[in-house]
Amino acid sequence: MGIETIGTWKCFGGTQGIYRHASEATGTDMRVSVFMPPESASPPPVLYWLSGLTCTEENFTVKAGAQRYAAEHGLAIVAPDTSPRGEGVANVDDYDFGQGAGFYVDATQAPWAEHFRMYSYVSEELPALIAKSFAVDGSRQGICGHSMGGHGALTVAMRNPQRFRALSAVSPIVAPSRTPWGEKALAGYLGEDREAWLAHDACALVETRGWGGDILVDQGTDDEFLADKLRPELFEEACGKAGVPLTLRMQEGYDHSYYFVATVIGDHIAWHAERLKRD
Numbered sequence: 001m002g003i004e005t006i007g008t009w010k011c012f013g014g015t016q017g018i019y020r021h022a023s024e025a026t027g028t029d030m031r032v033s034v035f036m037p038p039e040s041a042s043p044p045p046v047l048y049w050l051s052g053l054t055c056t057e058e059n060f061t062v063k064a065g066a067q068r069y070a071a072e073h074g075l076a077i078v079a080p081d082t083s084p085r086g087e088g089v090a091n092v093d094d095y096d097f098g099q100g101a102g103f104y105v106d107a108t109q110a111p112w113a114e115h116f117r118m119y120s121y122v123s124e125e126l127p128a129l130i131a132k133s134f135a136v137d138g139s140r141q142g143i144c145g146h147s148m149g150g151h152g153a154l155t156v157a158m159r160n161p162q163r164f165r166a167l168s169a170v171s172p173i174v175a176p177s178r179t180p181w182g183e184k185a186l187a188g189y190l191g192e193d194r195e196a197w198l199a200h201d202a203c204a205l206v207e208t209r210g211w212g213g214d215i216l217v218d219q220g221t222d223d224e225f226l227a228d229k230l231r232p233e234l235f236e237e238a239c240g241k242a243g244v245p246l247t248l249r250m251q252e253g254y255d256h257s258y259y260f261v262a263t264v265i266g267d268h269i270a271w272h273a274e275r276l277k278r279d
C-alpha cells in the first residue's frame with residue numbers, strides 16, 4: 001500500500017512531512033507525520049512518538065520542537081494520528097473516548113471493533129510501511145509518547161521487544177486498568193472482562209513480561225491529571241518488583257501540556273539516540 005505526500009517542508013537541514021495512506025488495520029485513511037534528519041552516510045534509526053487524547057499527528061509536530069534535536073542526533077521521528085477518523089467511523093462526543101482517543105488497542109466491542117485497531121496499526125502496519133517508504137534503519141527503533149501515547153509506548157514496546165529497543169514516556173497513563181481514563185476506554189473497546197485489560201496495562205505488563213533495557217519517564221508535579229489518572233508511583237513500584245531499571249523524573253512545577261513535552265523532548269531524543277546507535 002503506497003503513501004501519499006500531503007506536504008513537506010525543509011526543517012533544520014532535514015525534511016518534515018505529513019503523509020496519508022490507506023490502512024489495512026483500521027480500514028480507513030491514516031495520516032502520519034515523518035521527520036527525516038539531514039542525509040548522512042547510513043540510514044537513521046527511527047523514534048516513534050504516540051500522542052495523547054484529542055491529538056492528531058499535528059500536535060507533536062508543531063508544538064514539541066523535536067525536529068532540532070532529531071536533526072542533531074540523526075534520528076527520524078514518526079508520529080501517527082491517535083485514532084481512525086472519517087465518515088462511517090464510530091464516534092461519541094467525548095474527548096477521552098472514540099475518535100482522537102484510540103488508546104492503542106484493537107477494539108473487540110461493537111461499534112468500535114470495525115476500525116479502532118490502533119494496536120495492530122502502530123505495532124505492525126506502520127513500522128512496515130515506514131521501513132518500505134523511507135530510507136530508515138528499521139532494525140533500530142525506539143518508542144516514546146505522551147499521556148495516552150505514553151501508555152501506548154510502554155505497552156506496545158513491552159509486547160513487541162523484538163521491534164523496539166528503546167523506551168521512554170512523558171506523563172504516561174501507566175495503570176489504565178485501575179485509573180479513570182483507562183477504565184472507561186478499556187471497558188468501551190475491550191468489554192467488561194478486566195482480565196483482558198491487563199494485556200494493555202503497563203504496570204501489569206512490566207511485571208509479567210519485563211523489559212530488556214531501561215526506561216525513562218518524565219512527569220510534571222503540577223500536572224492536573226497526576227493524582228488520579230496518571231499515578232506514576234504505581235509504575236515505579238511495578239518496575240521495582242520486576243527489577244526493570246526506571247528513571248522517573250518528577251519535574252517541579254510543570255503541567256500536562258505540550259510546554260512540558262517541549263521542555264523534556266531534547267532529553268528523550270538524546271536518550272533514544274544513545275541506545276539506538278549502540279551495536
Ligand SMILES: N[C@@H](CCC(=O)N[C@@H](CS)C(=O)NCC(=O)O)C(=O)O
Nearest residue numbers: 052053054055059095147148257258
Ligand atoms: N484539557 C484537554 C484534556 C486532554 C489533554 O490534555 N490532552 C493532551 C494529551 S492527554 C494533549 O496533548 N492535548 C493536545 C495539545 O495540548 O495540543 C481537553 O479537554 O482537550
